[in-house]
Amino acid sequence: MNIERLRTPFFIIALVAMALVVCVELGEHLIVGGFDAGTALTDQAAGAGLQVPAGGQVERPAGLGVPYLALVDVVALFTVALMAAGLVVPAKLQGRLQGIVTLVFAVLLVLAAIGLLVLAVAKLILMVTLLLAFPFGTIAYLIGFGFFPRGTATVILSLIMFLKFVFAGSLAAAQQRFLQNKGLVALVLTSLLCTVAVSFLHGVVPGVLASITDAVAGIVCAVAAIVWAVVLLVGAVVGIVTAAKATADEARSTALAVAT
Template sequence: MGELRKPFLLLALLAVLLVVGLELGAALLTGGGDAGGALRDSAGQLGVELGDIGSVTQPSGRGTGYLALIDVVALWTTGLFCLSLVVPDRIQGRVQGLATLVFAVLLLIASVVLLLVAFVELTVLVSLFLAAPFGTLAYLAVWGFFPVGDAAVLLGLVLLLKLVWAGLLVLAQPRFLQNRGLVLLMLTTLLCTVLLEFLHRLVPGILVSITDDVGALVFAVVAIVWSLVLLIGSIPAIVKALRTTATTSG
């Protein structure tokens, strides 16, 4: 494949590591703001009087966090590239297939569980919102005031880091562009990030929690697909490693 530019590859690993870190920390970085005033305004529009509502905060949402299900695949792939810098090809070839199989199974289980969680929450959100007026008020009190601005800033930073990651990989080895799986992964994660921002802007503010959950569902499904791709792709490597071991032992 030609000479691999190690500094660019290591920087690419750092970039995608930051991406996953930001996505996993999205719950701490967004949401939590006071939404009491917005709740009173919405209740007034519905013609319902509120008493003391206490503390009402904005939800952080699930969409950005669920992006990490896809981007851990990018992190894993980049990590394997970096591993080749320090581990001999003979050893890496023997363990990579098995390690990828374990990773794919864990990712598949996590994605399925989180898909069910997002589906249940989405069902609750839609049911409450449609149960006017008091069900709608209950929805507004918990999920009706999504921090669209904070989420947009975070998604913008994540998108920038993903572009940096992709660019650094190309700089590290231009022939990475010939790897169709890697290019498809790049396109997948970039499009999913743009899709989430689109879903946040698609509907009025009080409905963004619903579209954010829709995005989370989509990302969980995409992660399931990628975990199956990794799982199936790891099988030939495992078979080859077993044959090599058997030949060596013989």
């Protein structure tokens, strides 16, 4: 990266914007889940021709789609953070450490994404099974998952999309050569497309089924994260091998110089 031509303020804005994106996504369950949804659930059940037993408190289910976006966006944050490290860390040291740090990050991301993917698939199977087990399973589904706060999720997704546009625009303004980095462009596009996919899956079905499509959105994000984690893993291995070879060549050259 050409540090001399880098517009640092825009780069910092991009870094902060993506950090905010990840924070909002990880904190989404604090906004969406855990609040009483009894009235809304009763209305939706009545519209479906079912009666939900009274006397209990029904909470909004915490979604998977928005938090799972963090699996993809943390890759973008990590990538930009590595670039930021180049501003303060000597290039020689960064070259030696970048491959190892990326390898550790990629392995952790793969493990986390696979674990969360299994969780999302299990939740999806549970919800579909309950929904199809009419009437008692359907009632249980309505009580546990029948109300998904699409309005709140839409607001959060709009904020996330805005921050992502700020990130992309600031990154391009910081240095136009970033637009020539095909991997970075593909990563940003993946992040944007995953956000659009989550929003689409939330709105494509009636509200009573939104929890199911939200789980599908989580699966999509987890799969995308696994793909990018594998890409990082391969790149890290190549980088480590290249750095090791360069170090060996440097040591050999030094030894020959001393010998002569």
